Amino acid sequence: MPAPFRPARELLIQYARHHRDRRxxxxxxxxxxxxxxAIGVLLARPTLDTLPTPAGVLALTPAVLLWFATTLWYLTRGEFLLGLSVSLLNGALIMLGAPLADAGFVSWLAAGLGLFVLGWVIQFLGHYYEGRRPAFTDDLIGLLVGPAFVTAEALFSFGLLRPLHDEIERRAGPTHVRDLAFPA
Structure with missing residues (x-):
């Protein structure tokens, strides 16, 4: 298995090779x-402790611990703007999911599992268009690279990280729309 601490640039290029179809x-x-x-929802239980912050009280949950660990990983991959952006996005999604932990057990579990499964169904639909299996089937670190990849795509759309974008396109190829009638 490839090492999980490779630079973001190399991880994104490897991931992009499985993700060139625009759909x-x-x-x-x-x-x-x-x-x-959904992971934020599911890991918002139990509250392990509370920490005072300038903005109020932070509930220390498995979701917050996972966010902290992944933030350290993203920030040490060598693309600071990308690492910061994906960490902030992940943190926002986790914070937005936290209130669902206060719902009843069945509502909390149904929301978390339902969104998790729906998210994966959408992912696999995309890989149907791509004609390739998901990147994590070759390297489990792809599960961490996915959020960085979509964050990078968003940043690219604003003209940011142009050298990274150009290198991904040079090494993984340009994006396209695969002809499903005549798949390669």
Missing amino acids: NIATHLVGIPMIVF
């Missing part, structure tokens, strides 16, 4: 945030 990228822009949100 697949579009499904990931929906599915991956939905999955991160």
Whole structure:
């Protein structure tokens, strides 16, 4: 298995090789945030402790611990703007999911599992268009790279991280729409 601490640039290029069809990228822009949100919902229980902050009290949950660990990972991959952006996005999704932990057990579990499964269904639909299996089937670190990839795609759309975008396109190829009538 490849090392999990490779630079973001290399991780994104490897991931992009499985994600060149624009429809697949579009499904990931929906599915991956939905999955991160669902993980935030599911891991918002139990509250392990509370911490005072300038903004109030932070409930220390498995979701917050996971966010902290992944933030350290993203920020140490060598693309600071990307690492910061994906960490802030993931943090927002986790915070938005936290109130669902206060719902009844069945509502909390149904929302978390339902959104998690729906997010994956959307992902696999994208891979149908791509004609390739998901990147995590070759390297489990792809589960962490996915949120960085969709964040990078959003940043690219604003003209940010142009050198990274150009290198991904040079090494993984340009995006396209695969002809499903005549798949390669």
